[in-house]
Amino acid sequence: MKFLKKITKAIYRKYHAYKESTYQIINNNSDEWVYICYIAQVFYHLDDTQYLDSHQNKREAIVIANTFHKLGYNVYIQEFSSNKKIPNLNFTIIFGIESNFYKACKRFPQAKKIYYATGAYFKHQNKQIYDMTNYINSTYKSNLTYKRLVKPHKSIEIADSILQIGSNFTISTYPEQYQSKISLIHQSTQINSQSQIKKYAKENEYFYMGSGGNALKGLVLLIEYFHQHPELYLNIVGPIENDFYNTLKNQIGNNIKIWGFLNVNSPQFSQIIKRCNFIIYPSGSEGIPGAVINSMKKGLIPIVTPWAAFNEINNYGFLLEKWDIESINKGIKWSQSLSIETIEKLSKDCQTYVNQNYNITNFEKEFNQYIQAVLKK
Template sequence: MKFIKSFFKIVRNWYFNRTVSNYYGTNFKKNVLISYITLPFYKNYVSHTNSFEALTAAKIFNELGYNVDILFYKNKINDLKKYDVIYGFGDVFEQVVKKNLNPTLIYYGTGMHVCHQNMKTLERMHDVHQKKDVWLPKSMRYVRESWSYQTTIAHAIIALGNEVCEKSYRKHTDISKIYSLRAPYFHTIKNNLIYERKESSKNKFLWFGSSGLIHKGLDLCLEYFKLNKTVELHICGNILSEPDFVKVYYEELYRTKNIFTYGFIDINSEKFKEILLTCSFIIFPSCSEGGSPSVVTCVGNGGLIPIVTKETSFSTGYEIIIDNYSLKGIEDAIHSVTSLNFEKIKALQEYNQQFVLKNNSQDKYLKDMRMIINNIIEPTMDGCANVSNL
């Protein structure tokens, strides 16, 4: 049975990671290669915003008169000479150098610079080791393929997130054209939950994230909420995919009365809506993100007040900042909101949600990305190097 599952996974990956040739069937004079993910060009899904991001890039280049090919970012391609533009990330950037080619290269950074990310995620793993005397490398977000070529030779970088993410690239590269772009999200809940939410939600906090549980600070949240029974932590994410983490934190995850672990939650489900109504805050002490689509999703759909580190590269002007990756950092941030009355909480929820609705919608992402790509491939056009606040 295990062999059959492994074989099926190999076949599935091969099928969905195939190169997509001339997606729109056009006959333009110019060609672009998008090196990213290929799955959304074969199958519709909304489990991650990268599907929308990939399709948006293809749409824009098609509108600009390019024949669009899409390559899975870990794959290589033989004929690179035909491409006027290469967009995305992955091994293809190194291929360009080795073949001595000179297309316009646009790096799409879906997180902070890998030098920042790797250093911080290793530090966080070390923090847990100091407390638990166990190494949990599968709960990091360590990038082994650093792909230094792509952040060195690119003509321009598009950094997903706010100015914090952008600055991480400026610190590690001399590339002058670096654009920040706020992360989009899927708006699945149409009614306003803020005024449906009961006052009992004011002491309830949501952690909503994907893999890399230490990287994303779930360990810190578990540590704090285990010690503080007057507040509740609700956890959504594929926790069981990191069994070593679960083994170490089993007591907190499943045997602590004020901590509720749900597992993966579909954002189109009634359960997602129910959890958003239960909580007033989303807490996310991550050490490195690209705009934090998971946070954006909860703020945009539910109006939750974000309690985040600066390194989430998400900001509204009304967020609560976690100053450092420590129990004290979590404690200070939570204490700053637990004293608020419910009317003030609802006002902050409204401010945060309205900001996200205006600045993180898919329409806004499309508009800003179109402007950025135009600025890069048409140097004569006037434009600014940061459209996050347009």
């Protein structure tokens, strides 16, 4: 009976922790503690491949926690948006994202504070959301709400160091006085490794993939452009918000196919990729989009804005000058000017570049090196 009660209590504690979005990895109670405010629920889905494949940050969250654990720390992980009180464990390292990052830093001022920047500076992102949504509302006399706004915070001011997913373009969105704190890291991809080089797609259709926030992702420009060019074909993968669709539905002709969310490792996703040579992604604010590097891993050539680009973009694709139709037109014209041989070479180069740089093994290596370097300061 006592054993049964013990098991029941253990199950209750685990369930309660899951509901509260926390998880602990303990070496020894006497070891120092690290507080991570990022993704906690992933640790309750470690055997769920479909869940882990839904976004590259799932496996990266596991790597982050395990790295601190291997370095000899006890690790307390809390969902970044959780309202649960931060425990009094005398943390010596605070790592993660807002809003709990700032709360933890204020509570434990002597801890080493490492901010994990997964996107552009919040003031840049919010301005882009306002501008790009206002463009749609004024053009189509609609009333779209502002989606994916970031609540103002002082994480970069309080942080000792900033680890940034992104590029030099991403760093440039931050105030100059804080840019010296920032170090870049290559994120991973969740698409399975490709052993076969993608063949040239005779259909030469175009590809777009994005998550929520259709206005911020620049999807309106693509719909407008392809509406004006019915001879071209656009595949859209990812969720479409109802108000966005209702506003733009009259611009969506037979040459624009909306597929909705697809698993990037599914046969249907691969079949769509086979008909395309280019991914076009005119986003207004990102780090480096997983949509872009996952598509490159499949052999697509990127046509992207600076906010969706990596540092070496000019070696592998086309950088859109501005967020407007004319820039989209230049990118499309560039893609149509390339020979089959050039497209095949760029496609192969894109696959090789992503396979070598954007994988979970490389992420783990770079993260380990970064943390050890920060701890030595």
